[in-house]
Amino acid sequence: MANDQPLTKEAILEAAEQVLRRYGPEKTSVVDVAKALQVSHGTLYRHFPSKAALREAVTERWLLRIAGPLQEKANQSGGSAAQRLRSWLQALIDSKRKSVIEDPEMFGMYSAVTLEAVDMITEHVQLLIQQMTHIIEAGVRTREFRSGQPEAMAKAIFMATSRFHHPAYAYEWSSATIDQEFDLVWDLILTGIAGGK
Amino acid sequence: MANDQPLTKEAILEAAEQVLRRYGPEKTSVVDVAKALQVSHGTLYRHFPSKAALREAVTERWLLRIAGPLQEKANQSGGSAAQRLRSWLQALIDSKRKSVIEDPEMFGMYSAVTLEAVDMITEHVQLLIQQMTHIIEAGVRTREFRSGQPEAMAKAIFMATSRFHHPAYAYEWSSATIDQEFDLVWDLILTGIAGGK
Structure with missing residues (x-):
């Protein structure tokens, strides 16, 4: 990029990620x-005053790319609410596991930022919980799930x-029994949200 | 200890822990x-061939001290099975949190060993799961919990x-909302094991 082009936040974050x-x-x-x-570091520091700020911004953008396809899944309406919830959870799990293997640098940075940038991670988790709440509310409306507080x-x-x-x-995700373990937890969860209705 | 006394495994582990x-x-x-x-390092290497072996043995002994009081709790019979299960889980959680604060060196070693000594940790987890299984079996017998596979x-x-x-x-245990979060998970679990009976 020539340094006479306007420097957008998106262009900075894309370059930073690379x-x-x-x-x-x-x-x-x-x-x-x-x-x-090809800009002065002074120019860049005006956008991101520290290495930590840059890392957080790149991680935040990366997390939005994780949350986007999950939002689409949460908005779908076919099948039972239980199927949609399980499929949403599986998509979340798969996207994290895929990142560990295919994008280890970004995953490593996200792991480190998780310990530091509490507000940003809280916001990401809140977004994911809202998506799940949406699915659970639908299941409560159709009486597939027990009444209660979906959130x-x-x-x-x-x-x-x-x-x-x-x-x-992440170090346990390569275990041979991890999917079987998720099945056990899922059975417990499903009885927990459907059981006492 | 004078070096003419017999060197028991227990004495070595006690000294190693200190x-x-x-x-x-x-x-x-x-x-x-x-x-x-006050023994030669040759003598000690006959018992523990490496620093890793010594660390594992000390951690194993430390974990047994965690599991012991939990075993007593699992053997109790007063109150409902749900109360006993919650009390057992709370005791496990409390003992870990207490260690982080009061015994950070041993906790740090245990955290590191968790990533390395897979067999020993699997055995510890298996022991804890057996204790919980015992409580759940009792709850299934009294029909407090749904029938199913207690283990x-x-x-x-x-x-x-x-x-x-x-x-x-461990880094999340000092969060102000951690107890409230456990309450939410516990409610889900309790409905999951009691719900569909």
Whole structure:
């Protein structure tokens, strides 16, 4: 990119993501990204005052790419609410597992940011819980699920499935029994949301 | 300890634990433990061929001290099975949280060993799942819980509560909402094991 073009936030984040992938999150500096964009590091610091700010912004954009297809899934209406909920959870789990293998630098950065940028992660989790709440509300309306507080149920399900999607657990996802373990937890959850209706 | 006394495994592990607490798991060597016991490091290497073996053995002993009081809780028979199960889970969670604060060196070593010594950790988890299975079986017998496979339910509950007792999550245990989050997950679990009976 020539340095006489307007520098959009999107262009910076795209360049930053590429540089982060090439050098790894630990070694990438704001100056490296400025070089890739052929702008002065002063220009870049006006947008992102620190390496931490840049990392957070790149991670936030990456998380939106995870949440987007899940939002589409949450908006679908075919099949039972139980099928949709399971399919949504499986999509969340699959997207995280795929990232560990196919995009390890970005996944590593997201894992690190999870420990630091609490507000941004809380917002991402809140978005995912809203998506699940939407599915659960539909299941309550059709009496497929017991009445109760759909948002509280969604939170409980998100936390009860942490083992399968939280980055702190990524080291267990290659276990031969991980899918079988998810089946057990899913059976418990399904009885928990359908059971006492 | 004078070096003409017999060197029991217990005495070595006790000394090793004290040395590990003093120097931290990273800095402690087998030689440090030999010095504390006033024996040659050759003598100690006959018992523990590597630093990793020593760390595993100390962690294993530490985990048995966690599992012991839980076994007593699992053997109790007063109150409902639901109360006993919740009280058992709370005791597991409390013992882990207490360790983070009061025994950070041992907890840190246990966290590290969790990623490495898979067999030993699997055995510990298996022991805890057996204890929960015992409580759930009693609840199934009295029809407080739905019929099903108590061991599978115990596994599911152990995994669904990972966030609250697995060391990879320790950084979240100081959150102001952690107890409230456990309440939500517990409600889901309780309906899951009682619901469809």
